Amino acid sequence: MATLPTQAAAVIIGQGGIVGASVAHHLIEQGWSDLVGLDGAAIPTDVGSTAHASDFCYMTSHDRLTCYTTTYSRRFYEALGHYHRVGGLEIARVGDEARLAELQRKVASGKAFGTRARMIDADEAVARFPLLDPALILGGLWDPDAGLVVPRSQRVAGVLVERAVASGHLSVFPETPAVNIDVQAGRVCGVETPRGYIATPLVILTAGIWGPLPAATAGVALPLMPVEHPLMFFGPFEAFAGSGKEIGYPLLRDQGNSAYMRDTGDPRSTEGGLLEWGYYEPVEPRLVHPGDILSRERARLSPSMRDLEADQVAEAFERAVELTPLLGELGWDEKHSFNGLLSVTPDGGSLVGEAPEVRGLWLCEAVWVKDGPGMGKVLADWLTHGRPELDPCGIDIARFYPVQKTAHHALGRCREIAQKIYDPPVHPREPFESGRDLRRGPFWPREMELGGYFMEAAGWERAHGYAANEARLSDYLERVPERPAEWDARHFWRVANAEQLAMSDDVGMINLSHFAIYDISGRDAEPLLERLSVAKVGGDTPLGKGVYTHFLDAFGGVHSDLTIVRLAVDAWRVICGGDTGHRDLMWIRRRGEDLGLTRWHLEDRTDSLATLGVWGPNARRLLQGLADEPAGLDDARFPFATARELRLQGLPIWAFRISYVGEQGWELYVPFSYGLALWDRLFEAGVLPVGIETYANSRRLEKSLRLQNVDLLTDYNLVEAGLARPRVKAADFHGKAAYLEQRQRPQQPASLCTLVMEENHDAAGTPRFPVGQSPLLDPASGEVPIDDLGRRSYVTSIAYGPSLERNIALAYLPAACAEAGRTLLLEYFGEHYPMRVAAVGYRALYDPENLRPRS
Template sequence: MATLPSQADAVIIGLGGIVGASVAHHLIERGWTHLVGIDASAIPTDVGSTAHASDFCFMTSHDRMACYTTTYSRQFYESLGHYHRVGGIEIARVGDEARLAELQRKVASGKAFGTHVHMIDADEVVEHFPLLERERVLGGMWDPDAGLVVPRSQQVAGELVERAVESGHLRAFADTAAQDIDVQDGRVCGVQTAKGYIASPVVILCCGIWGPLPAAMAGVALPLMPVEHPLMFFGPFDAFAGTGKEIGYPLMRDQGNSAYMRDTGDPSSTEGGMLEWGYYETTHPRLVHPRDILAREQARLSPSMHDLEADQIAEPFERAVELTPLLGELGWDEKHSFNGLLSVTSDGGSLIGEAPETRGLWCCEAVWVKDGPGMGKILADWLTDGHPSIDPCSIDIARFYPVQKTPHHVYGRCEEIARKIYDPAVHPREPFESGRNLRRSPFWPRECELGGYFMETAGWERAHGYAANETRLAHYLDEVPERPVEWDARHFWQVSNAEHLALSEDVGMINLSHFAIYDISGRDAEALLEYLSVAKIGGDTPLGKGVYTHFLDARGGVHSDLTIVRLARDCFRVICGGDTGHRDLMWITRRAEDVGLTRWHLEDRSDSLATLGLWGPNARRILQTLADTPEELTSERFPFASARKIQVRGLPVWAFHISYVGEQGWELYVPFSYGLALWDLLFEAGVPPVGIETYANSRRLEKSLRLQNVDLLTDYNLLETGLARPKVKNPDFHGKAAHLEQRERERQPAYLCTLVMESHLDGTGQARYPVGQSPLLDPENGEVPVDALGRRSYTTSIAYGPSLGRNIALGYLPASHAVEGRSLLLEYFGEHYPMRVEAVGYRALYDAENIRPRS
């Protein structure tokens, strides 16, 4: 028996699955030479999800990262000779026009993110998949690149491990469970097994449904739960006897019934001679805690395969037989049908990257077979280069705040996600039902009294508008157009646009208590923030000066945008968006460790400082009527981008003269205990509350302001975003070398542009107000413009701007297309709408002469 090595550059726990094997393969491709992989089962796994996965791959998704990883994985499987590109259909049933519209939306996402799907009619659907009842089919979508990993992803995992072992760069140990992960001073030091201890600075978890258990050994909470997935087999089905095929017909998704079906090919093939039908429970999904998964010797089938109960599938199976009567005629094979376990997370995304709690503990969890190689590449590039090739914000495990990883919160959110696994028709603004009222500002009672329409971000309850304003601001509400199509109006409140107009013409206050606020002090505080920031933070920067800046990754991509205020010579206030705040915190702490800066202290003020934005042309007048020293609020004495302590009727307020909505005004910060008093003072002075919709969407777009992780990504540099500073500061900063190289270019490959929709009427004459991300098309050829780096053009943000009376969007365009006045098309639910490039780079549209004002 091989001897367990005492040391490794990295230890992969869960090597036997497709994810662990893919991670090992890609690390070796990137030059890693001393890897150890262990698995509690066989290699390839005989108990994990890979052992029973359906192994099919659809390219379709509304998620850019998922389209990237699935496309990469499909090409990877093909390169190994282990992929049958048989195609795939997603159908809408007769009477389900909403599902058909959703398929049109998926076609648009495919164009935006580089997949090749298109709509087909009902006859074509049945031509592709003749087992369907024609009269039940309304239409469908065809994915020509969909297919099956053959003969099994389990075999691919085994081959990848064999190749890695043969290379001499990996040593693999089956039946070797991790008993403990050794962590000292917050860093991974090694892994303890029954066969010995392996010292290593890097441990990678690829444990799938068991992931939270080894993670807990290292003090890490994974927001992941396994869920049961009914999988049934019907047969015998011998339509492809003698063909040798692993699959004959295309894959078929019936997502209106939360189900899919495929044949298993020739009866003589790996698992042939059957029809496979899978279902995801939509009402009461059965979550299983990882600690309750049976041991291998206790399980009847396998630890990840549970017995199927007939009540789970009674109703959906009846609907399945309506569509495919042959299922009822064949009958199901009880012996081989089962509940397979798969991983769901609390927001539906994979968990990739270095764990926030423990340095050196890396995760590649909650990954489907269709994404396994792609996620393996993402992780290998991240570990090797310090960043992956595509912005990982949607999968970075650091995206969660600690409060979002508590057991009760995780269970509730995972249960919701499990109900929606096979329902991509989730609205882009769809709120969670569970885990609500977790973080509430001191203004929350007043917001409830005013009928706040609450949405949630990073645990914070945020009112997007207030029912009370439907009366108070009725004269503005009369100027706001209605949204006749339900999808456009869903989770949107018309009063939000009335509040926008009131703020524009008078004044309003917006609850910004979701900000992540970190006070950083100490001897190394200035050096740390100077190193991280593109803008000059220290030196002769005066006390009370606020600086809008960015953190870059090593390639010069935009990792963070934030504001830093100098409070004292060695103390700074870092103000981040709530949704990005925890990743920013991790970036600060990890980069400090990397460069050896230790003499600094961080105080998290996020849950103790409440923030109100007071904005509008009359903001100064209102604040002066309430301030104890109103003369100190003049523009001369209190210039823009400066901050200081003031008194408002005796209340201690830290006022920051800045705005994200482009209006005159301040961000007012007070301890939570003074929050209600400040709100009441402003409200009694006649200041209407304005919902976060104006701040985050409508006024932001009118001012061409960018949002991190949406418009600002590590995929693009500061010059492409239009936010590069006129000069580069002398001190070194992270990403400076790449930034300097980018500035030397005659022109950038792409530019972030502001576009307006010139007509928003659809084919039936109804006004449309697009939500979500949509592809931009060149009207000359109908194709998505692609820049020199292969990046595709789509709307990163879009919203209706009530002050301008237009739908406004941001989107990156290749340099050839980034020309003011250039015409493009936006595809939305199968129709095309004319767009015009109004600004290249940063330029606000509000008040611009060439845009008509609202009528």
């Protein structure tokens, strides 16, 4: 065995799996060398999930990045000659109209994100997979690009490692576990193994189901849980004898039964002559702590292959036999059936990026075989160039706040994700049941008394509306349309729209305590924030001035949108959205380290400052009635986008005059200890509690306001988003060179447009109120418009705007389509709805001055 090197440019822990092999391959492809791969078992792995994965790849997903990584992986496997594109079928059973609707929704997502899935009828489904009972099939989805990695992803991992080693850029050491990741002063310094120590500034963790164990040696919390996945084999199955095929029929998903099936081809092929049936337990999934995975010596088959108990699958197997009677006729190969282990995370997304706790420790965890090469490219691009092609916000490990990575919280959320791997269909607004009441602002008791309809974001409980207002606002409710389609109405409360209308006639208050608030001070605070921000926040910016700005990546992509208020000569308050706040925090800290700036201090005020937005035409008059110095709220003394301290009946308030809802008013920041007193004073004065739905969705879209990680992404620039400032500040800032180049283009490849739905009734005459992301189609061709950079047009945000009485959406459109008045079609559950471009770039559709008189 080769001698273990004493140093390396990077060490990959978990080299034997498809993810580790893909990471090494793509790093070398991008010019990396001096890589060392470690694995506690063989390379390629003989114990990890890659060794027993079913190896099938469906392109379909409701997630843009997943569609990207899966389609990339499919092309990668095909280029290697290790992919059999047999197609994939997903079926809905007779009586399961909800599943059929979900397949229609998947087809729409495929159009939005670049896959080729289409709906097929029952006859075509049975023709493609003749083992099905025709009487049970309602319809199906056909994915022509789905297929199987052949002969196995384990073999592909071996091929990639062999090539990498032959290139001279990778050295591998099987049976060499990483005992400890050495961290000094918050940075990776090396890796300890039983064979010696390797000094390195970079460790890449691709250890799969074991990932949390080496991560913990570095002091990093990795919120990942392995879950058992029953796999059963039946045979002999001789349909493809003599064909030489690794698989004969298409892949089959019966997700209404939380199951799938495939054949293993010619009995003389690698693992042929069987039917494989897999199942995900939707009620009581069996999670396994990584530390409880059996050792190789104790495991009957393999550490990642646990014994299968018949009661795990009894009911589901009976339903499987109904659908495919041949399963009941073939014998069950009990000896080779098992529970495979796979990784689940608290939100179902992969865990990729640099660990927040440690510089130099990068992760590529919770990745399925179908995404392995794609995620390897994502990580290699990120490490090499500073970002991947698509915004990684949904997989970035920094998306989690520390409290969301605790063992108790991760366990509950992982269990829920495991329950929903296949069934039931997950609604775009689906709330979690576990991990609730984790973060509650001081107003929460009053919101409970009012019957708040709570949803959760970033651990915060947020009321989207209040039951108490249903009687109080009955007149306004009459102006809010019913949502007869259950899917459109799920997790939505009509009273929220009534609250918005009432606020616009008088004054309302919205709980914004989920804001992430960071106070930054010190001699280097100004150079740090100036280097990060597109807008000028230092220099001659007056004290108390608030600036809406953005952080860009090196390519001019929009990484963050936030507001920065100057508190003192050397102090600023940075206010971020709750969902994006932790990623923004890590961006600030890491850019500061990279710039060598050390004389600054950050105080996290998120859990000590509560926020109430008070808005409406009567906001000033009402607050003046409570203020110790009413004149201090006059327009001349308190202009827009400024902040100052004041007192409301003696309560100390830091007030910021700004609006995200298109109404006059202020954000009021108060220490948690004064929160209830502030709420009570406002409530007693007649201020209406308004749910977060108005702020986050309906009024936001009436004002054409963009949301980071949804409408603002790193793969689009500020000019395309309609948020470029009139002038570029003189001072340098991160991404400035790219931003200047983007501004100088004679025409942007795409523009973020505001669209309104001209007609929202479906073929049955039911009014629809779309939720989630849907594709836009050219009415002439029926195809999704694609810009010059290959980016597809889809609705990024959509909501019903009660003030405008329209469904309103945001979407990036290619230059040729970005014309006011142009009509496109939105596809929603298989039907098409006309969408008119109402504004190109940023232009608010809602103007309170022109809509109705002020009271």
